[in-house]
Amino acid sequence: MIVKTETLRHALEVVKPGLANKERIEQTTSFAFLQGRVVTYNDEISISHPVVGLDLEGVVPAEHLYKFLEKVKKEEVDIEVVGNELIVKSGKSKAGFALEREIRLPLKQELWNAEDWHALPENFSRAVSFASKTCSNDVSRPKLTCVHLSKEGFVEASDGYRLLRYSLGTGFIESILVPSTSCEEVVGLSMKEYRVEKGWVHFRNEEGTILSSRVLEEDYVDITPHLNVEGEKVILPRTILEALDRVHVFAKRRRVIDESVEVESVNRRLILRASSDGSWVEEEINFAYDGAGFKFVVVPSLLKDVLTESLECVVSQNRLKFRGEGWEYVVALKERRKAS
Amino acid sequence: MEGFFSKKEVESIIRPGGRKTGCFQCGLHANCLTLKMEPYGGFKKKILNIGEAPGEWEDKKGKPWQGKTGELLRKQYAKMGINLFEDCLNINAVNCRPVDEKGNNRTPTSIEIDSCRKNVLECIHQNKPQVIVLLGATAVESLIGYRWKREFGSISKWRGWAIPDQDFEAWVVPTFHPNFVERAGADDVTGVIWRQDLSLVKECLKLPFPKYKEPDIEIIDDLSVLNNIQGPIAIDYETNRLKPYSPGSRIVTVAIADSEDHCFAFKLPASREGRKPLLRLLTDEKIPKMAHNIKFEDNWSSVRFGIEVKGWDWDTMLASHILDNRPGITSLKFQAYVNFGVVDYESDVADTLGEDLEEAIKSPAILRKVLTYNGLDSIFTYRLAMLQKKIMNV
Numbered sequence: 242m243i244v245k246t247e248t249l250r251h252a253l254e255v256v257k258p259g260l261a262n263k264e265r266i267e268q269t270t271s272f273a274f275l276q277g278r279v280v281t282y283n284d285e286i287s288i289s290h291p292v293v294g295l296d297l298e299g300v301v302p303a304e305h306l307y308k309f310l311e312k313v314k315k316e317e318v319d320i321e322v323v324g325n326e327l328i329v330k331s332g333k334s335k336a337g338f339a340l341e342r343e344i345r346l347p348l349k350q351e352l353w354n355a356e357d358w359h360a361l362p363e364n365f366s367r368a369v370s371f372a373s374k375t376c377s378n379d380v381s382r383p384k385l386t387c388v389h390l391s392k393e394g395f396v397e398a399s400d401g402y403r404l405l406r407y408s409l410g411t412g413f414i415e416s417i418l419v420p421s422t423s424c425e426e427v428v429g430l431s432m433k434e435y436r437v438e439k440g441w442v443h444f445r446n447e448e449g450t451i452l453s454s455r456v457l458e459e460d461y462v463d464i465t466p467h468l469n470v471e472g473e474k475v476i477l478p479r480t481i482l483e484a485l486d487r488v489h490v491f492a493k494r495r496r497v498i499d500e501s502v503e504v505e506s507v508n509r510r511l512i513l514r515a516s517s518d519g520s521w522v523e524e525e526i527n528f529a530y531d532g533a534g535f536k537f538v539v540v541p542s543l544l545k546d547v548l549t550e551s552l553e554c555v556v557s558q559n560r561l562k563f564r565g566e567g568w569e570y571v572v573a574l575k576e577r578r579k580a581s
Numbered sequence: 582m583e584g585f586f587s588k589k590e591v592e593s594i595i596r597p598g599g600r601k602t603g604c605f606q607c608g609l610h611a612n613c614l615t616l617k618m619e620p621y622g623g624f625k626k627k628i629l630n631i632g633e634a635p636g637e638w639e640d641k642k643g644k645p646w647q648g649k650t651g652e653l654l655r656k657q658y659a660k661m662g663i664n665l666f667e668d669c670l671n672i673n674a675v676n677c678r679p680v681d682e683k684g685n686n687r688t689p690t691s692i693e694i695d696s697c698r699k700n701v702l703e704c705i706h707q708n709k710p711q712v713i714v715l716l717g718a719t720a721v722e723s724l725i726g727y728r729w730k731r732e733f734g735s736i737s738k739w740r741g742w743a744i745p746d747q748d749f750e751a752w753v754v755p756t757f758h759p760n761f762v763e764r765a766g767a768d769d770v771t772g773v774i775w776r777q778d779l780s781l782v783k784e785c786l787k788l789p790f791p792k793y794k795e796p797d798i799e800i801i802d803d804l805s806v807l808n809n810i811q812g813p814i815a816i817d818y819e820t821n822r823l824k825p826y827s828p829g830s831r832i833v834t835v836a837i838a839d840s841e842d843h844c845f846a847f848k849l850p851a852s853r854e855g856r857k858p859l860l861r862l863l864t865d866e867k868i869p870k871m872a873h874n875i876k877f878e879d880n881w882s883s884v885r886f887g888i889e890v891k892g893w894d895w896d897t898m899l900a901s902h903i904l905d906n907r908p909g910i911t912s913l914k915f916q917a918y919v920n921f922g923v924v925d926y927e928s929d930v931a932d933t934l935g936e937d938l939e940e941a942i943k944s945p946a947i948l949r950k951v952l953t954y955n956g957l958d959s960i961f962t963y964r965l966a967m968l969q970k971k972i973m974n975v
């Protein structure tokens with residue numbers, strides 16, 4: 242069968258985050274092809290994406306198939322099954338991949354044609370993007386590694402020292418705790434609908450991609466009492482955005498939530514600091530503020546998102562709060578000096 | 582940096598201590614006939630029995646308590662007028678059969694207990710039992726272990742109490758597993774103790790569940806209100822060292838409970854003048870005083886304040902030992918749980934207490950937490966003393 246290379250390549254690219262790093266469970270490092278879809282499953286998430294014109298059933302180890310298609314220059318590839326192999330031809334190149342006919346992954350095929358999906362609110366992706374950057378990476382506090390989608394229509398997250406509430410207006414059908422690792426994938430796929438079942442939440446976008454994520458079946462922490470921050474209004478200088486870009490270079494890590502920048506207000510200056518293995522950076526900018534100094538630590542890309550909307554914040558004795566359209570973001574201060 | 586949430590708020594019931602566990606992750610399902618055995622029984626008397634794990638017979642028949650040990654439990658309940666399968670609901674701490682390499686029954690591991698805890702808790706939340714009977718150490722670990730942050734000890738420490746567990750709003754009655762009783766011989770002393778423990782189940786069915794009453798912890802700066810106290814008090818100190826003798830040893834905060842529902846908690850004033858009302862109270866012999874381990878408060882008062890506390894009336898630690906001389910049960914935290922059903926009210930401040938306490942309470946939020954904890958200690962001491970006096974008819 243002839244399949245558009247780009248279509249297949251795009252589908253594999255979309256489902257790739259659902260592959261496991263190691264095959265602890267059978268076939269979790271493979272692409273499964275079934276009912277015109279390609280599917281991956283790694284016990285935490287599963288992603289499926291439709292591939293037009295692909296009529297194939299079986300499982301193929303992911304790595305070589307993906308790398309081969311990455312290099313193919315022809316617009317179309319010819320795919321056929323010969324014995325226990327999947328043969329992919331492109332011009333003068335031909336590659337064979339071991340094909341297992343039996344799919345042993347616990348796939349949820351009933352989802353692919355299900356009708357009863359719930360629409361996601363308009364700002365869902367943006368809210369989840371904000372929230373997933375506020376989660377903790379500390380697995381000993383699992384609740385804080387999740388984004389909370391609440392019945393009241395809030396998207397909430399906290400790592401214990403920073404917290405965010407994004408109000409979407411429309412409530413979710415039940416309280417859902419989605420791991421931030423899954424949320425990072427959800428954000429990139431512009432999901433439009435969702436469905437909940439025991440232990441899982443499923444998201445679907447306009448292209449027909451379905452991402453299923455395990456959920457944490459527990460009650461989330463109550464963040465409401467911590468959103469009330471009273472103190473003096475402070476306006477941060479716009480130049481912080483440029484400085485943040487430069488400092489961010491030193492804060493880069495594999496996951497966004499592992500990145501951090503320290504911001505300190507002292508003697509009419511703002512000092513931004515970051516470090517990596519073997520290097521560090523410090524940048525000072527002018528800050529027309531005479532009040533008591535303060536110091537806090539944040540994820541730089543999130544701070545940039547926050548400051549792009551609002552440079553104004555409220556500083557109390559031990560908290561700092563930003564507020565934007567539909568969201569509130571509170572940071573626990575690392576230090577607050579006495580006013581001179 | 583002061584975070585937003587207490588340890589208790591972020592504690593996960595299905596991943597205790599951060600371990601990633603869930604059904605199927607223990608792997609027991611691969612070798613058993615009855616997968617994730619369902620709770621079984623008519624539940625007419627709202628009794629939930631939690632056993633250890635299915636054995637061979639249970640696994641084959643798909644129901645708990647089918648073997649010899651089940652028969653022993655069934656007969657004992659029958660003597661008490663309780664039908665094991667009609668009046669109770671029955672579940673195990675681990676609901677797939679654990680076997681060793683030879684295919685024999687074995688005791689479940691901690692990871693298996695953690696993995697299955699969610700099924701047990703779901704059963705409790707859905708059915709809302711009036712009495713939960715924990716049969717054996719595995720069941721105790723399943724239901725209490727994940728909430729108990731101190732030394733857990735053996736089943737001998739936990740058995741024999743009827744605990745008004747506030748988290749489940751049910752009486753929790755731990756006792757031996759019938760298999761242990763059978764092996765020891767039902768007529769042995771173990772059997773006698775077991776039957777005594779089970780008799781608590783019937784008593785609990787008659788009793789209303791005592792809901793925890795939130796005390797009023799009044800945090801004060803000016804100690805002059807202590808001058809108004811006339812009646813008995815329970816005293817508790819938070820110190821930065823265990824002993825008062827070395828330089829730098831300080832009493833950092835103090836709580837004085839003047840009733841079962843009210844206490845004053847305060848940071849110890851730096852000046853002798855500021856402390857005067859406290860010192861007057863401590864030396865007033867007309868005011869009866871209670872503490873949990875009197876010699877601690879007495880010794881610290883004597884060394885740090887240079888006074889002799891007068892009017893010592895009741896030591897709840899000593900009375901706990903007189904009432905029940907088993908080892909490991911006299912701590913205030915243990916007594917607060919088994920008598921009032923409040924488990925782990927200290928984890929919020931556990932890291933704070935110690936040598937750096939004075940430094941830590943410079944943060945107003947941490948000071949508030951420490952004072953609340955200190956206040957609860959004094960309240961539980963007061964409540965425990967009243968309960969003990971009633972039991973001992975004093």
